[in-house]
Amino acid sequence: MSSQESLSHYRVLARKYRPNFFKEVVGQYPFVEMIQNALSQPKIPGGILLTGTRGIGKTTLARLIAKTLTCHKLDNQRSISPLEPCGLCASCQSCSLDTHLDIQEIDAASHTGVDDIRGLLESCHYRSLSGASYRVYIIDEVHMLSKSAFNALLKTLEEPPLHVSFIFATTEAHKIPKTIISRCQQFYLRRLEDQELKSYLKTICLKENISCQDAVYDLLVQHAEGSIRDAFSLLERAILLAGKELKESVIRKMLGLPQYAQVHETLRLLGKQDISALLVHVQQLYYEGVDPRRLLEQIAQGLYRIVLEQFSARNRSQEDWASLTSYFGISDITALWQCIVQGFEELEKSMFPFISLEMLLIRMAHMKSLPNLEHILDVWSGHALSQAQISDSNVQSDSSDKKSDRKKRWPVKKIFVTFFIF
Numbered sequence: 031m032s033s034q035e036s037l038s039h040y041r042v043l044a045r046k047y048r049p050n051f052f053k054e055v056v057g058q059y060p061f062v063e064m065i066q067n068a069l070s071q072p073k074i075p076g077g078i079l080l081t082g083t084r085g086i087g088k089t090t091l092a093r094l095i096a097k098t099l100t101c102h103k104l105d106n107q108r109s110i111s112p113l114e115p116c117g118l119c120a121s122c123q124s125c126s127l128d129t130h131l132d133i134q135e136i137d138a139a140s141h142t143g144v145d146d147i148r149g150l151l152e153s154c155h156y157r158s159l160s161g162a163s164y165r166v167y168i169i170d171e172v173h174m175l176s177k178s179a180f181n182a183l184l185k186t187l188e189e190p191p192l193h194v195s196f197i198f199a200t201t202e203a204h205k206i207p208k209t210i211i212s213r214c215q216q217f218y219l220r221r222l223e224d225q226e227l228k229s230y231l232k233t234i235c236l237k238e239n240i241s242c243q244d245a246v247y248d249l250l251v252q253h254a255e256g257s258i259r260d261a262f263s264l265l266e267r268a269i270l271l272a273g274k275e276l277k278e279s280v281i282r283k284m285l286g287l288p289q290y291a292q293v294h295e296t297l298r299l300l301g302k303q304d305i306s307a308l309l310v311h312v313q314q315l316y317y318e319g320v321d322p323r324r325l326l327e328q329i330a331q332g333l334y335r336i337v338l339e340q341f342s343a344r345n346r347s348q349e350d351w352a353s354l355t356s357y358f359g360i361s362d363i364t365a366l367w368q369c370i371v372q373g374f375e376e377l378e379k380s381m382f383p384f385i386s387l388e389m390l391l392i393r394m395a396h397m398k399s400l401p402n403l404e405h406i407l408d409v410w411s412g413h414a415l416s417q418a419q420i421s422d423s424n425v426q427s428d429s430s431d432k433k434s435d436r437k438k439r440w441p442v443k444k445i446f447v448t449f450f451i452f
């Protein structure tokens with residue numbers, strides 16, 4: 031296989047692994063089962079609404095529903111359980127090729143007007159062209175339709191022809207008129223869990239004979255944020271870049287992330303408050319292509335790892351974060367975390383993200399040199415105690431009273447410290 035063929039081979043991975051059956055849909059149990067049950071009923075819902083965040087498989091499920099409704103083998107036996115399209119009949123095959131005459135798919139984001147919907151609704155009244163039992167209309171991003179388009183749609187949804195089914199997909203169900211929603215059977219799809227995405231990517235890599243470090247799966251899953259489409263897209267980019275061997279160092283570069291050692295060094299210099307060396311170091315990272323926002327994310331994650339080293343026996347990283355625990359106490363990390371949260375907002379709004387990052391790091395290093403509240407209270411407590419001792423010696427009170435005074439002050443300090451930290 032030439033390199034060009036190899037590239038095109040991997041570009042179609044998403045299509046290659048697109049589910050052909052309900053049982054192949056990843057991470058949407060029990061919603062898939064509910065959809066199968068709804069389709070098994072003698073009366074099919076005139077409108078099906080699939081809602082959920084981006085990239086979790088709404089359009090894929092809509093196509094599977096359309097495939098099931100038009101499958102010739104299921105014409106008179108949709109009550110079988112679990113319901114699946116046969117995948118072999120002429121109808122199923124044209125579904126797989128996206129050439130089915132009775133399945134019409136429109137993107138409401140680019141067809142928002144009433145004329146677009148009217149044209150579609152007029153064809154509802156004709157019998158199917160392929161001999162399938164149903165004509166299916168998939169309207170993606172349906173919330174983008176205009177008010178008049180929704181009104182036109184509503185009339186048909188109130189009394190849909192028996193051989194017609196509408197499938198709507200949207201990320202923003204709250205923008206759809208209630209009159210439309212009430213005439214649909216609604217299914218809420220969910221964001222995939224990290225572990226589900228990770229095992230899915232592992233399965234794909236195994237099938238494609240791709241060697242992938244475990245840390246790479248974690249990075250891809252972390253950046254996909256529960257979206258199977260994004261996870262797939264990232265995996266394809268990684269394969270195009272690195273071939274059949276996916277190493278963490280290469281994928282970090284692809285994602286604009288600094289390497290672990292670079293994040294470690296950033297935190298070490300921050301912990302030492304060596305601002306000059308810190309600025310030289312982050313400038314070097316910037317020239318190497320590290321995105322300022324990504325670096326800040328990694329600094330936040332590094333601080334989180336340092337906390338885990340100090341307080342949790344679970345989820346400890348194999349990387350060496352323990353060596354940084356001497357630089358950062360819990361009150362340091364808490365204060366720096368607040369600073370980072372504000373820093374993300376500043377970087378988002380900034381015209382000069384790198385300069386904003388530099389200013390933020392200077393602020394963080396400076397903040398670390400400030401005495402924390404616990405220290406201030408220690409000083410204050412010692413000062414107050416010495417004042418009390420002078421006063422006590424004047425009245426010649428006994429030593430047991432001094433001890434009880436001191437004991438009374440400590441809880442106040444602890445309450446202040448606890449309040450400040452949490």
Ligand SMILES: [Zn+2]
Nearest residue numbers: 101116119122
């Ligand atoms: Zn079929």
